[in-house]
Amino acid sequence: xxxxxxxxxxxxxxxxxxxxxxxxxxxxxxxxxxxxxxxxxxxxxxxxxxxxxxxxxxxxxxxxxxxxxxxxxxxxxxxxxxxxxxxxxxxxxxxxxxxxxxxxxxxxxxxxxxxxxxxxxxxxxxxxxxxxxxxxxxxxxxxxxxxxxxxxxxxxxxxxxxxxxxxxxxxxxxxxxxxxxxxxxxxxxxxxxxxxxxxxxxxxxxxxxxxxxxxxxxxxxxxxxxxxxxxxxxxxxxxxxxxxxxxxxxxxxxxxxxxxxxxxxxxxxxxxxxxxxxxxxxxxxxxxxxxxxxxxxxxxxxxxxxxxxxxxxxxxxxxxxxxxxxxxxxxxxxxxxxxxxxxxxxxxxxxxxxxxxxxxxxxxxxxxxxxxxxxxxxxxxxxxxxxxxxxxxxxxxxxxxxxxxxxxxxxxxxxxxxxxxxxxxxxxxxxxxxxxxxxxxxxxxxxxxxxxxxxxxxxxxxxxxxx
Numbered sequence: 001x002x003x004x005x006x007x008x009x010x011x012x013x014x015x016x017x018x019x020x021x022x023x024x025x026x027x028x029x030x031x032x033x034x035x036x037x038x039x040x041x042x043x044x045x046x047x048x049x050x051x052x053x054x055x056x057x058x059x060x061x062x063x064x065x066x067x068x069x070x071x072x073x074x075x076x077x078x079x080x081x082x083x084x085x086x087x088x089x090x091x092x093x094x095x096x097x098x099x100x101x102x103x104x105x106x107x108x109x110x111x112x113x114x115x116x117x118x119x120x121x122x123x124x125x126x127x128x129x130x131x132x133x134x135x136x137x138x139x140x141x142x143x144x145x146x147x148x149x150x151x152x153x154x155x156x157x158x159x160x161x162x163x164x165x166x167x168x169x170x171x172x173x174x175x176x177x178x179x180x181x182x183x184x185x186x187x188x189x190x191x192x193x194x195x196x197x198x199x200x201x202x203x204x205x206x207x208x209x210x211x212x213x214x215x216x217x218x219x220x221x222x223x224x225x226x227x228x229x230x231x232x233x234x235x236x237x238x239x240x241x242x243x244x245x246x247x248x249x250x251x252x253x254x255x256x257x258x259x260x261x262x263x264x265x266x267x268x269x270x271x272x273x274x275x276x277x278x279x280x281x282x283x284x285x286x287x288x289x290x291x292x293x294x295x296x297x298x299x300x301x302x303x304x305x306x307x308x309x310x311x312x313x314x315x316x317x318x319x320x321x322x323x324x325x326x327x328x329x330x331x332x333x334x335x336x337x338x339x340x341x342x343x344x345x346x347x348x349x350x351x352x353x354x355x356x357x358x359x360x361x362x363x364x365x366x367x368x369x370x371x372x373x374x375x376x377x378x379x380x381x382x383x384x385x386x387x388x389x390x391x392x393x394x395x396x397x398x399x400x401x402x403x404x405x406x407x408x409x410x411x412x413x414x415x416x417x418x419x420x421x422x423x424x425x426x427x428x429x430x431x432x433x434x435x436x437x438x439x440x441x442x443x444x445x446x447x448x449x450x451x452x453x454x455x456x457x458x459x460x461x462x463x464x465x466x467x
Contacts, residue, residue: 001032007063011056012049017198020049026194027057027159031066031119036155039189041125041178043164044196045216046450047209051084053196054123054161058085067118071095073127074315075343077419081123092122092142093298093313096149099305108300110145113153120150124419125162125177129169130186143177147187165216166447170415207232208452215446224437226445226465230458237458237466243426246457248280250424256281257292257317257342260422261411261459262448264430267362272411272428274360286356287335291320292342293354293406294416296365301402302352309347315416317342317409321349330377332357332370334403355403364413365405374401414448425452429461437465 005028009016016024023042030040044050061068070089072078081089097108122128130143150156160177168175176182180193199213211228218224230237238246250259261276263269277283283291299312312318322338333356340349358366366374378395385391395401427448433441449456458466 001028004028004031004060004064008056008060011059011063012052013056014052014200017049017196017200019196019198020053020200023053023194023196024056026192027053030157030159030192031061033157036157037151037189039158039160039183039191041180041183041191041193042159042161042196043178043193044161045163045165045199046212046446047199047206048196049200050161050163050196052200054081054121055085058087058121061119062087067115069095069115069118069120071120071122072124072419074124074419075313075341076315076317077124077127079343080419080421089123091313092128092146094308094310096145097310099300099310110149113149113156115156116154118153118156119159120156121159121161122146122177123161125160126164126166126175127162127169127418128175128177129172130176144186147189151187151189163450165219165443166450167415167418167443205232207235208449208456211235211456212446212449215442215449219439219442219446222439224439224442226437226442227467228458228461228465230466234452234455235458236455237461240460243459244275244279247276247426250426250455251276251280254423256410258422259410259424259426260417260420260451261426261428262414262417262451263411263428264413264444265362266364266407266413268428268430269407269411269413270360270362273408276410277408286326286333287320287323287337287354287359289320289323292409293318293320293339294409294412296358296405296407299352299402299404301399302350302404307347309341309344312352312404315419318406324351326356330374330400332374332377332400334400353399353403354406358405359407414444417451418447421451421453423452423454424457425449425455426457426459428459429465 005024008024008027058068070081070085070087071092072081072089073092075091078089078091096111098111100107100109128143130141150158162175162178164175164178180191183191199209207229229235261272263272295312295314295316295318298314303309303311318339319342320337320339324336326335335354335356337354338349338351341347375395378398378401379391382391382394385394
């Protein structure tokens with residue numbers, strides 16, 4: 001165990017902070033624990049060296065011929081994790097579920113964990129909710145399914161990694177996967193918990209980390225007097241007049257896939273997406289080749305279920321390669337396209353139908369009323385089938401009903417950006433809470449700032465908030 005701990009610290013590549021040294025000891029004890037019915041939470045704020053520690057841990061496990069599986073809640077988060085660790089990572093959904101056909105219907109079942117003596121490392125765990133499993137599955141509780149999958153394997157255990165200062169899952173006030181008390185109460189498995197708080201030396205001059213750390217400390221102290229430092233080379237405040245020039249420069253230098261605008265609402269994101277496409281990328285069509293899009297809802301129709309991907313997940317990024325045709329049918333607008341995954345470059349391109357009405361909707365995806373309207377319109381084509389169940393089955397297999405719901409991915413809401421990182425991030429101040437800056441706004445801003453790896457722009461922020 002001592003040798004493993006020494007290797008882990010050596011693999012960091014720099015002298016550890018006291019926090020990292022404590023964490024290395026806890027990780028070594030956890031890895032060598034004879035009890036497999038235990039778990040560990042590693043919490044770390046931005047800039048505390050959490051990423052370096054994960055990379056060193058994975059390397060040390062490999063050097064000792066110990067097995068690990070790397071998981072994350074989204075495709076982009078898995079791609080970031082793989083980049084930091086030098087080892088393949090995949091989404092939780094794609095690891096633990098498999099597709100099955102029951103009575104002619106496609107459903108997703110929890111797979112059997114065939115791994116033995118394996119550490120499951122789950123990054124960006126703040127995003128994991130306890131109720132967002134797959135539609136069409138026996139269970140809709142992702143956290144519960146993850147526990148059942150991992151701990152039903154022989155001598156397998158879970159390591160959750162995340163940042164509690166980030167936004168919790170949609171609809172939740174806390175991150176259950178990073179809450180020791182919640183996990184122990186819900187699953188009866190003892191969990192250790194370690195926290196990294198000290199910002200590593202390399203980050204001390206970073207405006208991104210300075211502002212993120214300041215916000216995090218203020219949140220802890222319930223101090224909501226927002227003062228962002230924008231006099232760093234990597235943290236800059238700009239107004240709407242200079243925004244287009246800065247965006248043009250960033251996109252031309254970094255590429256559009258490496259620049260993101262983060263907003264408070266879908267409505268603001270739609271405006272930014274429209275302006276970026278029209279004024280910077282010179283795309284006037286409703287959708288064009290080369291467009292980057294983000295998937296709004298899990299889709300099980302267009303991808304071969306036996307492939308590595310198996311389905312298209314909410315939050316996946318795709319690039320439109322070709323547009324075959326557009327059409328208006330059933331009161332909605334569609335396009336037949338060929339696309340490729342941005343975060344899975346080795347996956348083959350695929351053909352699909354996308355529904356254009358979702359793109360500029362102010363909602364996160366098509367409303368229930370719109371989906372119901374589409375269902376009823378398609379059902380009209382099958383009214384000659386008298387059996388209602390058979391008629392519904394026909395609608396459920398319609399490529400129009402299964403059209404991919406997407407929005408442009410040049411600007412997204414903060415929840416949609418979570419788990420991802422971009423070299424350059426523009427943050428739109430957006431609407432403020434009626435009573436002024438509060439804890440939730442600061443948490444939103446902290447999450448947005450920490451998406452940036454090289455430079456962050458504060459766009460249209462009230463001058464009172466900038467120093």
